[in-house]
Amino acid sequence: MYVCLCKGVTSHTVAEVVAQGATTTRKVAKACGAGSECGRCRHTVRAIIKAAPTAPETR
Amino acid sequence: MHSLVIASDYRVPDPARVPRLLESRKSALADIGAHHVIVHASTVDRGRVLVSIAVHNPEPIVDLLRSRVFFEWFDAVGVEDIPAVFAGELVDRTDLTDTDNPGPPGVIVAAMTSVQDVSGLVERVHFALDRFRVAGIRKTWIFQAFDDPREVMILQEIGDENSARRWIENPDPAAEWMDNAGMGAYPPLFVGKFLHMVRIDETD
Numbered sequence: 244m245y246v247c248l249c250k251g252v253t254s255h256t257v258a259e260v261v262a263q264g265a266t267t268t269r270k271v272a273k274a275c276g277a278g279s280e281c282g283r284c285r286h287t288v289r290a291i292i293k294a295a296p297t298a299p300e301t302r
Numbered sequence: 303m304h305s306l307v308i309a310s311d312y313r314v315p316d317p318a319r320v321p322r323l324l325e326s327r328k329s330a331l332a333d334i335g336a337h338h339v340i341v342h343a344s345t346v347d348r349g350r351v352l353v354s355i356a357v358h359n360p361e362p363i364v365d366l367l368r369s370r371v372f373f374e375w376f377d378a379v380g381v382e383d384i385p386a387v388f389a390g391e392l393v394d395r396t397d398l399t400d401t402d403n404p405g406p407p408g409v410i411v412a413a414m415t416s417v418q419d420v421s422g423l424v425e426r427v428h429f430a431l432d433r434f435r436v437a438g439i440r441k442t443w444i445f446q447a448f449d450d451p452r453e454v455m456i457l458q459e460i461g462d463e464n465s466a467r468r469w470i471e472n473p474d475p476a477a478e479w480m481d482n483a484g485m486g487a488y489p490p491l492f493v494g495k496f497l498h499m500v501r502i503d504e505t506d
Contacts, residue, residue, distance in 0.1 A: 244386035244414065244487045245449065248372060251364030253449040254386060254487035281373075283384040287487050294486035 246287045249280035257288055261295045268292070305391060306363065307445055309354040309455055311414070311489040312376075312385040317343045317351050321498035323378050330371045332502050335359030339502070342410050344494040345463070352412055352492045363389050363448055386487040388414050388455045390447040394424045398435045408440055408459040409466040412492040415482040416452045420444070423454070423478065430476035437474060438465030454479060466493055 244254040252275050260274035268288050272279035278288050314320060320341055324331075331339065335358045344350035359366055367387060376384050417423050424444060427434070434442065438461040447453035456479050460466040470491060473480040484490035 244388055244447070244453065245363075245367055246386050246487055248367045248384060248387065251367065255450045255453075258486065281384075283376075283382065284386075286383040287386045291486045 246291070247277035247280070247284045249284075250276040252277035254287075254291060257291045258295065261292050266292060266295075306357050306359070306389055306448070307354055307391065307455075308357060308367070309352065309388045309414070309445075310385045311350065311352045311412070311492055312381050313347075313349040314351055315349065315380045317341075317349060317497065320351060320353075320379060321500075323375075324498065324500045327371075327375065327378070328500065328502050330374070331355070331500070332504060334366060334369055334371050336502050339500040341497045341499070342412070342492070342494040343497040344492060345409065346493045350492065350494070351497070352410070352494060385489070388445070388447060388453075389449065390445045390453070390455060392443060393420065393446045394427070394442075394444040396427065396431060396434075396442045397440070398431060399440045405461060407496055408461050409463055410457060410459055410492070410494055410496065411466055411469065412455065412457045412494075413479045413483040414453070414455045414488050415479045415485070416450065416488075417454055417479055417482075418452065420446050420451065420454060423476075426476040426478075430474050433474050433476070437469055438462065439469070 246254050246257050256275050257277050265271045265274040268278055268285045271277055271288050278285045336355050338356040340354045342352040441459040443457045445455040
């Protein structure tokens, strides 16, 4: 799934950076660019963070 | 030329406005190479729609999705949070419709999810077709994503609401995609009916 249309970032990439420790939308944006432009995909980024095996914060 | 399907599942304030808004955007849709747009409206989740766009376009998918057409579309239908978008191609289609008695339009059950192995899934679906027929499944379309070889979108047309409910509550073992829907970026299972189709000519 393409999560961030502005940057062309996929759910696979977001899940990878979350697994590597990006546990907030801000950290995800810094790690892969998703949500860093218009920000309208951040709710999907939050859903991916929430679904990750660890239980991170979602700010 | 590259042939693909772009689909997304989201809520709009008023699904009844979607057909008119799409018709008014035929020119912009033609610009990105869209030739058909099909809209399904949920029958169980008010305001939810599944919009599938069939496209012929030589551009990389990332460039296509970055087009203003998509952002302007979400603005027009009143969607603030842009949903995750599936982009892929049809890898299998089965039609179990009784050609002598096709019946009224059925119910669409759609899933976007990740599976272990798409080619294995297609084999298992074909092996299970007799059971699918008994369960009321008329058609199954399997799309494989471009960005993840394990990701699929599966649309199934089922004869009626009761059969669809039974299928969702107790799907066939071959329908492994039913288990993971709704996880992470994937939307929950979509259950709905055909709402509208737009055909777009190159002259639009």
